Amino acid sequence: MDFKNKKVLVTGSDGFIGSHLVERLLKEDCQVKAFVYYNSFNSWGWVDTFSKDKLKNIEIFTGDVRDPNGVRTAVKDMDIVFHLAALISIPFSYHSPDSYVDTNIKGTLNVLQACRDYNVERVIITSTSEVYGTAQYVPIDEKHPFQGQSPYSASKIGADKISESFHRSFGLPIVIARPFNTYGPRQSARAVIPTIITQLLAESGDIRLGSLNTARDLSYVLDICNGFIALAKCDEAVGKEINIGSGEEISIGKLVNLIKELINSDAKIIFEKQRKRPDQSEVEQLVCDNSLIKSLTGWKPEIALREGLLMTIEWFRNRNNLNKYKSDIYNI
Numbered sequence: 001m002d003f004k005n006k007k008v009l010v011t012g013s014d015g016f017i018g019s020h021l022v023e024r025l026l027k028e029d030c031q032v033k034a035f036v037y038y039n040s041f042n043s044w045g046w047v048d049t050f051s052k053d054k055l056k057n058i059e060i061f062t063g064d065v066r067d068p069n070g071v072r073t074a075v076k077d078m079d080i081v082f083h084l085a086a087l088i089s090i091p092f093s094y095h096s097p098d099s100y101v102d103t104n105i106k107g108t109l110n111v112l113q114a115c116r117d118y119n120v121e122r123v124i125i126t127s128t129s130e131v132y133g134t135a136q137y138v139p140i141d142e143k144h145p146f147q148g149q150s151p152y153s154a155s156k157i158g159a160d161k162i163s164e165s166f167h168r169s170f171g172l173p174i175v176i177a178r179p180f181n182t183y184g185p186r187q188s189a190r191a192v193i194p195t196i197i198t199q200l201l202a203e204s205g206d207i208r209l210g211s212l213n214t215a216r217d218l219s220y221v222l223d224i225c226n227g228f229i230a231l232a233k234c235d236e237a238v239g240k241e242i243n244i245g246s247g248e249e250i251s252i253g254k255l256v257n258l259i260k261e262l263i264n265s266d267a268k269i270i271f272e273k274q275r276k277r278p279d280q281s282e283v284e285q286l287v288c289d290n291s292l293i294k295s296l297t298g299w300k301p302e303i304a305l306r307e308g309l310l311m312t313i314e315w316f317r318n319r320n321n322l323n324k325y326k327s328d329i330y331n332i
Contacts, residue, residue, distance in 0.1 A: 001080075001122060001233045003028040009074055011035040011065055011111065012084030014045025016187045017126075017179075017221055021082060022047070024225040026057055035074050035085065038062040046186045065107030068114070075114035080232060083111045084126045086159075089190045090152045090277065091332035097151035104155035105162065112166045112174075120173075124232050125163045127178035127241060128156050129217070129286045138249075139289035142178075142241055149281045160241065167239045175237045177228050180245030180288045184221030184308065185315035189331035193218075193309070196256055197316045198327035200265045207267050208330070210275030212253035217245045217288045220308035223301045230297035237296050245288025246301045262309055275330060 008025055012018035013034035025032050036044045044060060063070035065085045075081060087093070087103045108125065115123045132140050133147025148154030166172040183193040192209075199207045227244035231237045250258075256269060276282070293299050303311075316322050 001235065003030050003080070003229070003233065005029065005031065006079040007031045007033070007077060008080045008082065009033045009035055009078045010082045010084060012086065014043075014047055015084065016046070017182055017224060018084040019046035019186060020184070020221045021084065021225045021228060022058065023050070023054065024222070024229065026054065028229065031059075032057070033059040033061055033074065033078065035061045035063060035065075037085070038064055065110055066102050068110040071110040072114040072117070075111070075118055075120065078118070078120055080122045080124075081111065081115055081120050082124045082126070082228060082232070083108060086126065086156070088152070088188070089332055090130070090150045091190070093150055093152035093155070094278075100151050100155040101158070105158040108159040109162055112163060112172065116166060116170055116172050122232050122238070123172060123174045124228060125159065125174055125176045127160050127176050128153070129178060129180040129243070129245065129288065130283060131157045131160060131178070132286065134283050135285040135287060138285060138287040139247060140243070140287060141289035142243060142292060149283060150277070164241070173238045175231045176241035177231050178241055178243050179224045179227070180217040180219060180243065180286055182221050182224045183218055184312050185321070187221075189325045192252060192255070193259070193312065194316070194325065195331070196259050197263070197313055198322060198325045200259065200263050200267055201316055201322055202327040206270050207256065208270045208272045208275065209252070209256065210272065210277070211282065212256065212269070213251060213284070214282065215249040215251045215285045215287070217247070217249050217286050218305055219244065219246050219301055220303040220311070223303055226302075227293060227299050230299040231293065234297045240292075242293050242296070243288050243290055244293055244299075245290050246305075247288050247290050248305070249285065249287040250305065258306070259309060259313070262306070262313055272330070
């Protein structure tokens with residue numbers, strides 16, 4: 001599929017990955033519509049940080065994926081839809097699970113219904129490696145069983161399955177893109193890498209964290225965006241769920257020490273019980289088998305962890321960026 005001059009909608013454009021994907025799509029010469037979450041502050045999230053030159057090439061649509069009428073209005077006349085809008089915090093899902101069902105499952109259903117009605121050429125649904133739960137074997141391929149170990153992961157399993165059903169039942173040309181842990185500039189404070197970096201740069205004297213033994217597969221955000229676009233262009237990917245990840249793992253403990261080294265910090269680590277997931281909800285290990293996306297598209301990660309962390313740290317060193325984060329509190 002050639003993206004040039006295609007009309008492309010990105011839900012969740014105001015968020016971390018979504019905002020980077022919008023910028024990346026501009027380089028593909030698409031006509032980009034950025035679906036951002038309506039709020040009374042008229043905030044467009046990270047899209048507000050774009051230059052005027054970028055903004056003049058983007059159509060902004062404010063709405064809520066929980067509203068089927070608004071979603072239909074946004075999807076009308078689109079050729080391609082990247083659906084990234086979601087509630088993503090795992091800790092918040094423990095005490096507000098209803099909102100995850102409404103946004104992640106019903107919101108996805110609204111997108112699917114609209115895309116079906118308007119005969120959208122390609123729909124990319126954003127999944128998450130959290131649907132796998134703790135690894136039963138590594139690396140994790142697309143045949144690994146699902147495990148709903150948190151209300152968040154359960155809601156994403158539901159979204160993936162309703163998406164699959166629209167392909168099987170109605171022939172909707174969907175691709176379920178399943179990124180493993182993503183990091184980089186603009187990531188929300190509830191994620192571990194911004195949590196570590198912001199505490200170190202705030203020079204509070206220590207880092208407050210939960211479990212250090214869990215292991216994650218980390219990819220820089222631009223690699224993930226390239227993976228999304230590669231899958232959207234690939235006809236053979238339609239109807240499939242496909243992992244995007246580096247294929248390498250690192251424990252949170254080793255990650256902390258690496259970031260401390262890059263920042264030149266001797267801060268000590270303090271364990272806080274409130275930052276640890278309930279025992280049966282904790283995902284101990286995630287390692288991506290990325291052989292399917294490689295074989296289908298030729299995609300491969302290009303930014304090594306050390307390089308990506310340095311770019312992320314540099315972004316946070318800008319006080320205008322750092323000051324947007326509340327490093328002194330636990331962000332759920």
